[in-house]
Amino acid sequence: MVQSDVLERLRKVILEESSVEEVEDVARAVIESGVDINDAIHAATEAIRAVGDCFEAGDIYLPELMIAGRKMERCMAVLRPHIKASDSGVQGGRIVIGTVSGDIHDIGKNLVATMMAVRGFDIVDLGVNVPPLKFVHAAKDAGADIIALSSLMTTSLPYQQEVIDVLKELNMRDRFYVIVGGGPVTPEFARSIGADGWAENAAAAARLCEMLMASGIKPPVAETVIP
Numbered sequence: 001m002v003q004s005d006v007l008e009r010l011r012k013v014i015l016e017e018s019s020v021e022e023v024e025d026v027a028r029a030v031i032e033s034g035v036d037i038n039d040a041i042h043a044a045t046e047a048i049r050a051v052g053d054c055f056e057a058g059d060i061y062l063p064e065l066m067i068a069g070r071k072m073e074r075c076m077a078v079l080r081p082h083i084k085a086s087d088s089g090v091q092g093g094r095i096v097i098g099t100v101s102g103d104i105h106d107i108g109k110n111l112v113a114t115m116m117a118v119r120g121f122d123i124v125d126l127g128v129n130v131p132p133l134k135f136v137h138a139a140k141d142a143g144a145d146i147i148a149l150s151s152l153m154t155t156s157l158p159y160q161q162e163v164i165d166v167l168k169e170l171n172m173r174d175r176f177y178v179i180v181g182g183g184p185v186t187p188e189f190a191r192s193i194g195a196d197g198w199a200e201n202a203a204a205a206a207r208l209c210e211m212l213m214a215s216g217i218k219p220p221v222a223e224t225v226i227p
């Protein structure tokens with residue numbers, strides 16, 4: 001099968017009615033076809049976002065959103081191990097990552113963590129629904145360089161701000177870079193809360209961490225870095 005066909009099939013099985021097993025089969029076929037892994041992830045991401053748009057428009061309901069979410073999780077479980085380290089210089093550093101309080105979305109966060117790991121960073125993944133203080137304690141205990149906050153909902157966005165506030169209250173803001181991302185997180189929002197960096201996707205997030213680590217600037221940086 002030609003590569004564009006296999007990507008189209010991947011989009012279809014995530015968007016349309018299909019079983020989790022079918023999605024896994026197509027994801028494996030994508031890998032076997034030799035398609036660039038980033039193109040495959042991009043196609044799957046476009047499809048699941050389209051599902052989100054249908055949900056928002058009221059064209060589908062929660063059970064369908066949940067099935068699509070499960071299919072996307074399994075698709076990513078097949079694709080993620082094939083993400084390769086790029087040939088850029090490995091900077092290294094330790095990153096504490098998680099999805100903030102009130103939010104259980106982790107597909108994007110897991111992709112970001114994987115991309116950071118293949119680029120040579122040590123990752124401490126705190127999972128989902130992580131309270132602000134837990135990020136701070138974990139970063140301190142792990143001797144982290146960077147705290148990475150994921151948020152997929154407008155209602156969980158304020159918790160990104162809260163992590164920065166807690167760091168300031170504990171006089172620890174100069175110990176960690178704080179980077180933010182996720183669907184509703186814009187560069188403007190990142191700037192407004194004084195985050196050190198924002199990135200649009202997993203590859204850019206890993207590049208952002210490399211830029212911060214190489215900058216030699218102590219956190220907080222004067223201007224939010226956007227790769």
Ligand code: B12
Nearest residue numbers: 052056066069104105106107108150153154181182201202
């Ligand atoms: C799949 C999905 C689910 C799945 C999640 C499965 C899982 N394991 O994550 C399930 C079904 C469980 C789910 C549940 C809910 N969901 Co939902 N979900 C989605 C959906 C369709 C896709 C999200 C996704 O996986 N995208 C694909 C990944 C690859 O992209 P991504 O997450 O954006 O991540 C990329 C970038 O953003 C970036 N990034 C991500 N994190 C970070 C972090 C850093 C530091 C950086 C630098 C970059 C970065 O890099 C990633 C990789 O490229 C979105 C729609 C959308 N447009 O996002 C709705 C969406 C997020 N959900 C929504 C809602 C409302 C809900 C529910 C409340 C539904 C309900 N009534 O119960 C619950 C939430 C419960 C809770 N408390 O969290 C709304 C949120 C609206 C809002 N308020 O903002 C959305 C936007 C749908 C919509 N349009 O209405 N959901």
